Amino acid sequence: xxxxxxxxxxxxxxxxxxxxxxxxxxxxxxxxxxxxxxxxxxxxxxxxxxxxxxxxxxxxxxxxxxxxxxxxxxxxxxxxxxxxxxxxxxxxxxxxxxxxxxxxxxxxxxxxxxxxxxxxxxxxxxxxxxxxxxxxxxxxxxxxxxxxxxxxxxxxxxxxxxxxxxxxxxxxxxxxxxxxxxxxxxxxxxxxxxxxxxxxxxxxxxxxxxxxxxxxxxxxxxxxxxxxxxxxxxxxxxxxxxxxxxxxxxxxxx
Amino acid sequence: xxxxxxxxxxxxxxxxxxxxxxxxxxxxxxxxxxxxxxxxxxxxxxxxxxxxxxxxxxxxxxxxxxxxxxxxxxxxxxxxxxxxxxxxxxxxxxxxxxxxxxxxxxxxxxxxxxxxxxxxxxxxxxxxxxxxxxxxxxxxxxxxxxxxxxxxxxxxxxxxxxxxxxxxxxxxxxxxxxxxxxxxxxxxxxxxxxxxxxxxxxxxxxxxxxxxxxxxxxxxxxxxxxxxxxxxxxxxxxxxxxxxxxxxxxxxxxxxxxxxxxxxxxxxxxxxxxxxxxxxxxxxxxxxxxxxxxxxxxxxxxxxxxxxxxxxxxxxxxxxxxxxxxxxxxxxxxxxxxxxxxxxxxxxxxxxxxxxxxxxxx
Amino acid sequence: xxxxxxxxxxxxxxxxxxxxxxxxxxxxxxxxxxxxxxxxxxxxxxxxxxxxxxxxxxxxxxxxxxxxxxxxxxxxxxxxxxxxxxxxxxxxxxxxxxxxxxxxxxxxxxxxxxxxxxxxxxxxxxxxxxxxxxxxxxxxxxxxxxxxxxxxxxxxxxxxxxxxxxxxxxxxxxxxx
Numbered sequence: 001x002x003x004x005x006x007x008x009x010x011x012x013x014x015x016x017x018x019x020x021x022x023x024x025x026x027x028x029x030x031x032x033x034x035x036x037x038x039x040x041x042x043x044x045x046x047x048x049x050x051x052x053x054x055x056x057x058x059x060x061x062x063x064x065x066x067x068x069x070x071x072x073x074x075x076x077x078x079x080x081x082x083x084x085x086x087x088x089x090x091x092x093x094x095x096x097x098x099x100x101x102x103x104x105x106x107x108x109x110x111x112x113x114x115x116x117x118x119x120x121x122x123x124x125x126x127x128x129x130x131x132x133x134x135x136x137x138x139x140x141x142x143x144x145x146x147x148x149x150x151x152x153x154x155x156x157x158x159x160x161x162x163x164x165x166x167x168x169x170x171x172x173x174x175x176x177x178x179x180x181x182x183x184x185x186x187x188x189x190x191x192x193x194x195x196x197x198x199x200x201x202x203x204x205x206x207x208x209x210x211x212x213x214x215x216x217x218x219x220x221x222x223x224x225x226x227x228x229x230x231x232x233x234x235x236x237x238x239x240x241x242x243x244x245x246x247x248x249x250x251x252x253x254x
Numbered sequence: 255x256x257x258x259x260x261x262x263x264x265x266x267x268x269x270x271x272x273x274x275x276x277x278x279x280x281x282x283x284x285x286x287x288x289x290x291x292x293x294x295x296x297x298x299x300x301x302x303x304x305x306x307x308x309x310x311x312x313x314x315x316x317x318x319x320x321x322x323x324x325x326x327x328x329x330x331x332x333x334x335x336x337x338x339x340x341x342x343x344x345x346x347x348x349x350x351x352x353x354x355x356x357x358x359x360x361x362x363x364x365x366x367x368x369x370x371x372x373x374x375x376x377x378x379x380x381x382x383x384x385x386x387x388x389x390x391x392x393x394x395x396x397x398x399x400x401x402x403x404x405x406x407x408x409x410x411x412x413x414x415x416x417x418x419x420x421x422x423x424x425x426x427x428x429x430x431x432x433x434x435x436x437x438x439x440x441x442x443x444x445x446x447x448x449x450x451x452x453x454x455x456x457x458x459x460x461x462x463x464x465x466x467x468x469x470x471x472x473x474x475x476x477x478x479x480x481x482x483x484x485x486x487x488x489x490x491x492x493x494x495x496x497x498x499x500x501x502x503x504x505x506x507x508x509x510x511x512x513x514x515x516x517x518x519x520x521x522x523x524x525x526x527x528x529x530x531x532x533x534x535x536x537x538x539x540x541x542x543x544x545x546x547x548x549x550x551x552x553x554x555x556x557x558x559x560x561x562x563x564x565x566x567x568x569x570x571x572x573x574x575x576x577x578x579x580x581x582x583x584x585x586x587x588x589x590x591x592x593x594x595x596x597x598x599x600x601x602x603x604x605x606x607x608x609x610x611x612x613x614x615x616x
Numbered sequence: 617x618x619x620x621x622x623x624x625x626x627x628x629x630x631x632x633x634x635x636x637x638x639x640x641x642x643x644x645x646x647x648x649x650x651x652x653x654x655x656x657x658x659x660x661x662x663x664x665x666x667x668x669x670x671x672x673x674x675x676x677x678x679x680x681x682x683x684x685x686x687x688x689x690x691x692x693x694x695x696x697x698x699x700x701x702x703x704x705x706x707x708x709x710x711x712x713x714x715x716x717x718x719x720x721x722x723x724x725x726x727x728x729x730x731x732x733x734x735x736x737x738x739x740x741x742x743x744x745x746x747x748x749x750x751x752x753x754x755x756x757x758x759x760x761x762x763x764x765x766x767x768x769x770x771x772x773x774x775x776x777x778x779x780x781x782x783x784x785x786x787x788x789x790x791x792x793x
Contacts, residue, residue, distance in 0.1 A: 066464070
């Protein structure tokens with residue numbers, strides 16, 4: 001029998017709790033496949049966030065630590081400085097990384113910590129029930145901005161890759177999406193490259209993955225995919241913002 | 255080793271931690287503990303460890319959370335407002351059974367307060383501090399020598415029971431200089447056994463996870479009760495205190511840290527006058543030396559608790575002596591330091607009053 | 617023997633280093649010692665004072681609330697420390713900078729023009745050493761030799777000629793009655 005696909009070794013054989021249409025499952029798989037292909041599973045330590053991915057410490061088949069909301073990059077810093085031979089990644093959502101944990105994000109990037117951050121941007125809070133995220137789009141409804149995000153009241157969505165690209169400490173920054181098979185394949189390349197950036201000792205790497213949350217957007221999984229491609233991508237242009245290999249650093253819009 | 259050094263308390267604390275095997279330090283500047291990160295910034299790399307000036311106290315404690323999860327001996331330090339910021343992380347460490355070590359070189363509060371030494375963080379230290387049902391092993395040094403010695407003891411207790419441990423000092427102990435000698439053998443971290451929960455390379459073993467959460471029904475209670483067993487053992491085995499001239503005492507002064515030093519001055523004045531005054535100094539604030547105080551309560555007329563806070567430790571003294579004798583209070587606060595003369599004056603009045611009823615039962 | 621000392625003056629007058637030097641000298645001399653700086657928030661120009669205890673017995677509190685000796689290096693320090701001095705205590709006044717005189721009659725006062733002593737040695741920054749020399753003579757708590765011996769330990773980066781000047785100022789200070 002020809003097996004065309006199988007569970008990566010870097011994922012545990014457990015049932016995930018994610019909702020139908022949620023992007024976390026795909027993102028987990030991309031991280032796990034990258035670990036497998038780079039052969040680093042047995043020396044990788046992952047940091048699970050607070051948020052829907054809190055249980056990632058049960059899903060990834062490597063040493064894991066779950067810590068306070070937003071502090072992933074600080075925890076990863078402590079791990080990496082004590083275990084420089086290990087590969088350390090922090091997996092974080094938009095509230096975690098760009099709201100409560102913005103200081104830790106920016107400063108770990110500024111220090112050029114040799115860690116990898118996987119940033120899931122789905123423009124909404126998941127686990128707490130659909131509140132406004134720092135990346136919620138203008139006009140987008142959330143349970144704490146029921147009339148839609150009003151810039152006069154709630155300010156503007158934040159572009160993390162652009163922000164971090166100003167810091168000398170960052171070595172690899174790319175924004176990808178998982179709204180189509182082609183984009184998933186591109187996203188995989190980015191995640192793997194981010195890990196490679198760390199393995200080669202180059203410094204801070206972050207991949208921002210535009211993702212879906214149909215449950216909290218109150219739409220179908222298909223409509224959620226459409227929301228990402230039609231509304232999120234224009235606000236959050238895909239592309240490479242920093243590349244340690246000197247690859248195209250201009251933002252490609254597709 | 256064995257050389258007498260004239261050292262600042264903060265430097266002694268730092269050097270003591272390094273000699274106890276600490277190889278990771280993260281901290282943030284705040285007076286009056288700045289000498290600690292300054293010292294560690296050169297001493298840590300010299301010892302082959304890592305030092306990070308974190309972007310905040312919050313980041314520092316979370317760096318410790320990650321570093322300690324690798325099984326290394328770690329340290330952070332701060333002063334009162336910064337320790338407040340660290341409480342969330344300390345709670346996570348308690349919940350994840352990580353034996354972190356930290357020090358509070360406390361100052362006057364609340365709020366920004368001032369930068370003088372104070373003991374207003376007693377409740378925060380011994381009653382948990384952060385959220386949730388947990389305890390921290392708390393040692394209160396009374397000299398520069400103890401500032402240097404206590405980190406090692408904190409590591410040993412923290413690792414044995416898998417609880418956070420702290421040194422609660424204050425600005426006076428941090429800033430003062432006294433002679434000290436490091437007499438304990440320097441710990442070689444390479445020779446410490448790697449704990450069976452430490453994160454790192456997982457080759458040849460199952461993956462490990464460090465976490466403080468348990469959402470399945472009933473699971474968190476089981477975890478917490480297991481930890482409570484360890485708390486009980488600590489209370490039974492790890493209590494430390496010092497008594498001076500308590501055997502014949504009518505009145506016993508109870509104080510820790512800098513306050514205890516002032517009490518020693520008052521005791522000297524009292525003894526010179528023939529007054530039978532003892533001094534009881536809790537060294538561990540949690541576990542609190544309840545049993546020893548209760549025993550003492552059977553032999554003395556009264557206690558006088560001396561604090562650089564409005565009356566915090568006195569609650570523990572009262573709970574310990576079970577209202578059997580009066581417990582009086584001499585309190586200075588907000589960075590003021592009690593003097594031997596003032597304490598002497600009050601203890602004369604208390605002695606005059608003699609053995610009366612318990613003050614809180616009256 | 618117990619000596620509780622307060623040294624007070626402007627920041628930059630060597631108040632803190634004087635205190636550390638006395639404590640170190642006491643330690644080398646086999647005494648029990650402590651040093652405690654009253655630390656302020658400002659980095660420059662404020663008033664500085666410190667407590668030093670040199671004792672043959674155990675040091676209790678490092679914060680000297682009733683000093684046996686006060687060394688007054690500037691004008692504001694006099695008003696602050698005159699009331700604290702023990703009856704019968706010693707007050708050393710830097711008469712180069714302090715014009716006022718104490719009102720108390722139950723204390724011993726020694727006037728010494730510290731800045732002039734230092735200026736004569738062409739080392740204006742070591743006025744504090746003259747005061748310490750004076751302290752040694754009038755208390756007997758420490759000898760000038762003991763303080764001189766501690767100097768290279770405390771001033772680790774000082775050149776030998778600077779240390780020699782310090783010792784000269786100490787000796788000069790010890791001549792004042």
